[in-house]
Amino acid sequence: AQTVTQSQPEMSVQEAETVTLSCTYDTSESDYYLFWYKQPPSRQMILVIRQEAYKQQNATENRFSVNFQKAAKSFSLKISDSQLGDAAMYFCAYMYYGGSQGNLIFGKGTKLSVKP
Amino acid sequence: NAGVTQTPKFQVLKTGQSMTLQCAQDMNHEYMSWYRQDPGMGLRLIHYSVGAGITDQGEVPNGYNVSRSTTEDFPLRLLSAAPSQTSVYFCASSYVGVAEAFFGQGTRLTVV
Numbered sequence: 696a697q698t699v700t701q702s703q704p705e706m707s708v709q710e711a712e713t714v715t716l717s718c719t720y721d722t723s724e725s726d727y728y729l730f731w732y733k734q735p736p737s738r739q740m741i742l743v744i745r746q747e748a749y750k751q752q753n754a755t756e757n758r759f760s761v762n763f764q765k766a767a768k769s770f771s772l773k774i775s776d777s778q779l780g781d782a783a784m785y786f787c788a789y790m791y792y793g794g795s796q797g798n799l800i801f802g803k804g805t806k807l808s809v810k811p
Numbered sequence: 812n813a814g815v816t817q818t819p820k821f822q823v824l825k826t827g828q829s830m831t832l833q834c835a836q837d838m839n840h841e842y843m844s845w846y847r848q849d850p851g852m853g854l855r856l857i858h859y860s861v862g863a864g865i866t867d868q869g870e871v872p873n874g875y876n877v878s879r880s881t882t883e884d885f886p887l888r889l890l891s892a893a894p895s896q897t898s899v900y901f902c903a904s905s906y907v908g909v910a911e912a913f914f915g916q917g918t919r920l921t922v923v
Contacts, residue, residue, distance in 0.1 A: 728910040737916075740914035742911065799912060801853035802853055804853050
């Protein structure tokens, strides 16, 4: 069975600094997607970034980038120039490409605090 | 464009009561799913559907029923609520073959 592990329950960063959130996963599949979701206090699940496993290039969305290491099954999120609005729960998630596509497997989350 | 709409947003139930959490999407997505979120546990899949008339169990299906009579709607039923079902529930939808899930705003359910 696939699993997603986030080993940092809480992280803190100074405003304007850079922070990296860790995620590892376990799967025997070769075709899959990985995601980072942000959940602010409003509870809304917001997609931050997506990575296709077949792509070697790391995904980037403005201040958010990932370090995808397929062989190591590692998928970390780097937030540059952290802003107060980045404070939230961040979830790493996995989706298998075939079969029951659409089913997301989530890690337990990392709570990010941003200090002014 | 409403996206994924969940109702209600908050609900308090007594143990043993039944209720239905509603989920509707207006994007003609084939795939719909229900997750529950508990502190320190992330989101876990309860049930999902890949189209009208087709449903299947996820990781934590016990105590919940679903049906999918239309593409738009995917209600989640609690037949006899238990305190262990106190949680935040999310409905999500997506196109089959497209890895982008759209989430509703969640329902906070408390069972006393």
